[in-house]
Amino acid sequence: PVNGDRLVARLKALGQVGALPEGGVCRLALTPEDGAGRDLVVRWMRDQKLQVTIDPIGNIFATRKGTQDGPSVMIGSHIDTVATGGIYDGNLGVLAGLEVLQALDDAGIATVQPVTVAAFTNEEGARFQPDMLGSLVHVGDLPLQEALDTISIDGTRLGDDLADIGYAGTAPLGGIKAAAYLEYHIEQGPVLEAEGIDIGVVEGVQGISWTEITLSGRASHAGATPMRLRRDAGLAAARIAHGVADIAKSIGGDMVGTVGSLRLRPNLVNVVAEMAQMTVDLRHPQEKVLAEAEARLAALVARVAEEEHVSFTRRRLARFEPVAFDGELVGRVEKTAKSLGLSTRRMFSGAGHDAQMLARTCPAAMVFVPSIAGLSHNTAEYTAPDDIANGLAVLGTLALDLAGR
Amino acid sequence: PVNGDRLVARLKALGQVGALPEGGVCRLALTPEDGAGRDLVVRWMRDQKLQVTIDPIGNIFATRKGTQDGPSVMIGSHIDTVATGGIYDGNLGVLAGLEVLQALDDAGIATVQPVTVAAFTNEEGARFQPDMLGSLVHVGDLPLQEALDTISIDGTRLGDDLADIGYAGTAPLGGIKAAAYLEYHIEQGPVLEAEGIDIGVVEGVQGISWTEITLSGRASHAGATPMRLRRDAGLAAARIAHGVADIAKSIGGDMVGTVGSLRLRPNLVNVVAEMAQMTVDLRHPQEKVLAEAEARLAALVARVAEEEHVSFTRRRLARFEPVAFDGELVGRVEKTAKSLGLSTRRMFSGAGHDAQMLARTCPAAMVFVPSIAGLSHNTAEYTAPDDIANGLAVLGTLALDLAGR
Ligand SMILES: NC(=O)NCCC(=O)O
Numbered sequence: 127p128v129n130g131d132r133l134v135a136r137l138k139a140l141g142q143v144g145a146l147p148e149g150g151v152c153r154l155a156l157t158p159e160d161g162a163g164r165d166l167v168v169r170w171m172r173d174q175k176l177q178v179t180i181d182p183i184g185n186i187f188a189t190r191k192g193t194q195d196g197p198s199v200m201i202g203s204h205i206d207t208v209a210t211g212g213i214y215d216g217n218l219g220v221l222a223g224l225e226v227l228q229a230l231d232d233a234g235i236a237t238v239q240p241v242t243v244a245a246f247t248n249e250e251g252a253r254f255q256p257d258m259l260g261s262l263v264h265v266g267d268l269p270l271q272e273a274l275d276t277i278s279i280d281g282t283r284l285g286d287d288l289a290d291i292g293y294a295g296t297a298p299l300g301g302i303k304a305a306a307y308l309e310y311h312i313e314q315g316p317v318l319e320a321e322g323i324d325i326g327v328v329e330g331v332q333g334i335s336w337t338e339i340t341l342s343g344r345a346s347h348a349g350a351t352p353m354r355l356r357r358d359a360g361l362a363a364a365r366i367a368h369g370v371a372d373i374a375k376s377i378g379g380d381m382v383g384t385v386g387s388l389r390l391r392p393n394l395v396n397v398v399a400e401m402a403q404m405t406v407d408l409r410h411p412q413e414k415v416l417a418e419a420e421a422r423l424a425a426l427v428a429r430v431a432e433e434e435h436v437s438f439t440r441r442r443l444a445r446f447e448p449v450a451f452d453g454e455l456v457g458r459v460e461k462t463a464k465s466l467g468l469s470t471r472r473m474f475s476g477a478g479h480d481a482q483m484l485a486r487t488c489p490a491a492m493v494f495v496p497s498i499a500g501l502s503h504n505t506a507e508y509t510a511p512d513d514i515a516n517g518l519a520v521l522g523t524l525a526l527d528l529a530g531r
Numbered sequence: 532p533v534n535g536d537r538l539v540a541r542l543k544a545l546g547q548v549g550a551l552p553e554g555g556v557c558r559l560a561l562t563p564e565d566g567a568g569r570d571l572v573v574r575w576m577r578d579q580k581l582q583v584t585i586d587p588i589g590n591i592f593a594t595r596k597g598t599q600d601g602p603s604v605m606i607g608s609h610i611d612t613v614a615t616g617g618i619y620d621g622n623l624g625v626l627a628g629l630e631v632l633q634a635l636d637d638a639g640i641a642t643v644q645p646v647t648v649a650a651f652t653n654e655e656g657a658r659f660q661p662d663m664l665g666s667l668v669h670v671g672d673l674p675l676q677e678a679l680d681t682i683s684i685d686g687t688r689l690g691d692d693l694a695d696i697g698y699a700g701t702a703p704l705g706g707i708k709a710a711a712y713l714e715y716h717i718e719q720g721p722v723l724e725a726e727g728i729d730i731g732v733v734e735g736v737q738g739i740s741w742t743e744i745t746l747s748g749r750a751s752h753a754g755a756t757p758m759r760l761r762r763d764a765g766l767a768a769a770r771i772a773h774g775v776a777d778i779a780k781s782i783g784g785d786m787v788g789t790v791g792s793l794r795l796r797p798n799l800v801n802v803v804a805e806m807a808q809m810t811v812d813l814r815h816p817q818e819k820v821l822a823e824a825e826a827r828l829a830a831l832v833a834r835v836a837e838e839e840h841v842s843f844t845r846r847r848l849a850r851f852e853p854v855a856f857d858g859e860l861v862g863r864v865e866k867t868a869k870s871l872g873l874s875t876r877r878m879f880s881g882a883g884h885d886a887q888m889l890a891r892t893c894p895a896a897m898v899f900v901p902s903i904a905g906l907s908h909n910t911a912e913y914t915a916p917d918d919i920a921n922g923l924a925v926l927g928t929l930a931l932d933l934a935g936r
């Protein structure tokens with residue numbers, strides 16, 4: 127007897143923390159706003175009498191005991207957002223987990239296995255790279271110290287920011303074991319809405335390649351420097367950004383390529399830029415195709431740099447191969463949705479998710495619901511209450527199934 | 532008997548104000564650094580017992596009386612810099628003027644006409660647009676109130692910044708009349724050095740067209756948004772920046788086009804940019820060619836915006852037609868240089884200068900000396916002491932000639 131209205135009310139309440147004037151929310155990872163959002167969620171966890179633990183990278187776990195000890199059925203996601211974020215991305219998965227536990231309490235149901243709701247640190251990767259950083263540390267594939275030493279786009283150190291907001295916890299890393307991991311999320315793309323499908327059964331996550339490129343040219347006078355004598359780092363960056371879109375379009379299919387961040391120095395109207403720093407985000411469901419796009423990017427950068435007489439360095443910000451979720455658990459998501467009378471469609475996830483990290487250590491699967499106009503990372507992000515209730519029902523039913531009663 | 536060493540010493544001393552760790556200087560107009568630079572120059576003016584007046588836009592005038600009243604022979608330039616500036620650009624013209632007056636004092640020479648050294652506000656146009664703002668107000672072609680209301684790239688109001696640094700003067704605007712205007716400047720381009728010429732005799736200044744373009748698209752998820760559904764303001768900006776260089780190269784000859792400033796919002800690795808703001812600097816010595824480049828830019832912006840499904844607005848930041856200096860005064864610059872045994876070359880200025888504004892109200896001319904590697908708006912900007920002394924001799928000789936003894 128999960129309650130979709132109660133979940134939507136909590137989504138709205140959490141959406142007030144870091145709310146933007148134009149709607150939507152900005153709670154970039156480990157900013158004071160993220161801290162305030164965490165405080166609210168942890169208060170709800172404690173109100174529900176859950177056992178809250180926080181690990182040294184700031185991942186938050188709230189556990190409802192089972193009748194037996196042992197690994198948890200884990201329901202998780204994140205509550206950090208991008209700078210132009212919606213109130214659903216990530217938050218939905220965490221708050222839906224809390225709603226499932228509340229519904230179990232309301233119905234007086236004891237589960238055999240414990241159920242844990244997890245909120246992982248810096249899933250977005252917008253302020254610190256890589257994305258899914260907290261879950262990557264949790265599964266043991268990014269050393270804690272390296273993660274704590276990560277520098278944000280604002281120049282701050284992750285460990286310092288974490289301490290500042292009071293979430294440098296002391297619970298042992300990876301201390302809470304998961305028997306299975308479920309993540310409920312908005313699709314963030316246009317497919318479910320376009321096809322009129324209730325539930326996306328996520329088979330896996332496409333590969334992600336993030337590169338930072340720094341181009342060094344020579345500052346000079348925009349009026350007095352002939353075109354042929356320039357070493358224009360800004361022009362080189364613009365040509366690369368243009369070329370990234372061309373690479374994605376020429377590979378076609380599911381290939382996407384984005385230059386979301388670009389900064390020039392000194393960034394003045396009449397100075398040829400001496401420096402440009404840009405990010406390139408490449409993604410594809412197949413490793414071979416993603417690697418091909420990366421090779422084309424490398425060739426593009428080398429060619430443009432030579433033609434524009436600039437030098438360059440590259441830094442890998444994130445690189446994750448495509449992930450396939452556990453076939454059996456994916457099948458159970460599908461069966462559960464169908465048993466509830468919901469229409470389903472198998473699909474790959476365009477966005478990265480903590481589930482892809484948890485999948486390294488336990489069976490993991492995801493439940494998607496439609497995003498209006500496919501919009502996410504946009505303040506107008508929206509999913510209808512009925513859709514939210516649909517996904518919640520799938521999540522609750524399957525979690526109870528997995529945990530046993 | 533002008534003293535080049537004394538001039539170089541003052542250039543270096545002023546270059547300490549706002550000095551950058553890597554060399555060069557940052558004294559963007561009306562910042563505290565500009566204020567400190569002004570304080571030093573005004574102190575030198577007062578030490579030389581010149582009559583200092585400051586007008587309401589912050590232009591500084593230092594006058595040495597003549598034996599007769601009447602309009603001045605004016606020697607001027609500016610002391611504001613770009614963010615990656617050298618110590619010569621602008622400063623040379625102002626400090627050379629003071630050196631000429633010091634030499635007259637040293638030699639006990641009285642001139643018939645007064646001689647005034649002027650330092651105009653915000654010549655660079657890097658922090659406030661348009662460039663040559665102070666001299667444009669001085670000649671009466673930009674209303675004072677409009678100038679004071681100009682907003683900087685930092686979001687501040689010019690009038691407030693001017694008051695903050697204590698240079699909102701009370702002398703009547705345009706109160707000091709010029710019989711002729713001389714500006715001594717580094718070339719900022721590569722021609723004189725390449726050809727081994729001592730003195731550039733400047734016949735005019737090329738036309739300048741500055742436009743700010745703001746592109747509005749839609750923020751969306753870099754992983755989950757198919758290429759064909761994007762409205763990527765960043766990609767549109769990159770294509771326009773690439774296209775500006777193509778326009779300049781395809782017109783060829785002296786045509787230059789630069790995108791020196793480009794900002795994305797939210798400027799994050801995994802968010803398709805919802806907004807991009809960029810500047811376009813187009814210049815050519817012929818009005819017809821400049822207008823043709825502007826038309827091509829307008830067509831480019833319209834085409835790219837349509838193809839990328841973004842909307843756009845344009846704002847004119849500066850527009851100055853090419854300027855031809857007074858033929859007779861230009862001839863006197865040439866004759867003076869030759870009479871001193873210096874090699875000369877007639878040329879157009881690639882950069883904008885206060886002289887092009889003064890030319891609207893009196894005969895104006897400029898003296899150029901070589902820039903090493905043609906570099907300016909670069910911290911490595913350099914002109915050799917011998918070249919500085921050459922230009923100083925031309926300036927001093929001609930100024931005395933014009934003022935009469
Ligand atoms: N779900 C989500 O938006 N994750 C952010 C990481 C990414 O895919 O860029």
Ligand SMILES: NC(=O)NCCC(=O)O
Binds near residue numbers: 349621654655656884
């Ligand atoms: N001389 C000089 O650098 N002026 C700045 C204005 C411009 O030409 O961009």
